[in-house]
Amino acid sequence: MSQPLYVVKIGGNVIDNPEACTRFLNDFSKLDAPKILVHGGGKVATQMAAKLQIETQMVEGRRITDKAMLDVVTMVYGGLVNKNLVAQLQSFNCNAIGLTGADGGIIRSVKRLVKTIDYGFVGDIEAVNAKQVNALLSSGLIPVIAPLTYSIEGLLLNTNADTMASATAVAMAGLFEVNLIYCFEKKGVLSDPDDDNAVISQLNPTSYASYKASGVINKGMIPKLESAFEALNEGVKQVTICHADELLAAAKSAAGTVIALNPIS
């Protein structure tokens, strides 16, 4: 059996809350296996853009990214957020190295082309260089990956952080037994968006389709779940969506929503 690897994604609402973010990073540093952190930061980018009088527009969980917005997200994700996470992890004895998908050529994408919507500088992931990521892990470093990728034409592209985590988990599944954990500010996927305790303990494609059709699952939860199912379909061993304070319990399948391809008996 191959070695375990955690791929953990932390969302923007937690990053925007300094105390919650510090608690999460402390727990992340305690995960007792090789690990990778993929971060978002959408909320911070929206706030920074507003300060610069740049309006944010999201379509189906993705940010419309013109050149001005690309400059904002590059500064916020690749700089401010990524480097602060790395510095804090160092204080927890976790030797983190901050990277965008362009660094070390780890995540390549193509400019997103959708006939009806011009997303601008947004990337759809094409390839993850698992060998390069593994070289970092082998030298004892903990990769902390910002949601920016590169194209073969040399563009830097804004890329949904949930799909970055899923694609990274899938690529690493060839080398490790991967446990993918999405952490955010709710206790899991909720059956009632107004009740923070209404956690769905297991979600499969059939129950997902029905919650989505009824509007219970919406917005940013859609790319998160679609990338979660894709990860399982492509060899990732376990996928969980949980509160950032419950990472260590979720790592033992004891918290959050477990995503499954078939109903779990």
Ligand SMILES: Nc1ncnc2c1ncn2[C@@H]1O[C@H](COP(=O)(O)OP(=O)(O)O)[C@@H](O)[C@H]1O
């Ligand atoms: N059924 C649901 N359960 C939990 N959250 C949901 C649900 N449907 C929609 N959401 C929304 O999805 C958001 C998470 O998506 P997103 O904002 O992209 O998170 P992240 O910051 O982790 O990337 C939650 O903050 C919540 O508002």
Ligand SMILES: CC(=O)N[C@@H](CCC(=O)OP(=O)(O)O)C(=O)O
């Ligand atoms: C293309 C696209 O939408 N990119 C995302 C990347 C950040 C992200 O995904 O952040 P969260 O995980 O905090 O939502 C964005 O700019 O919002």
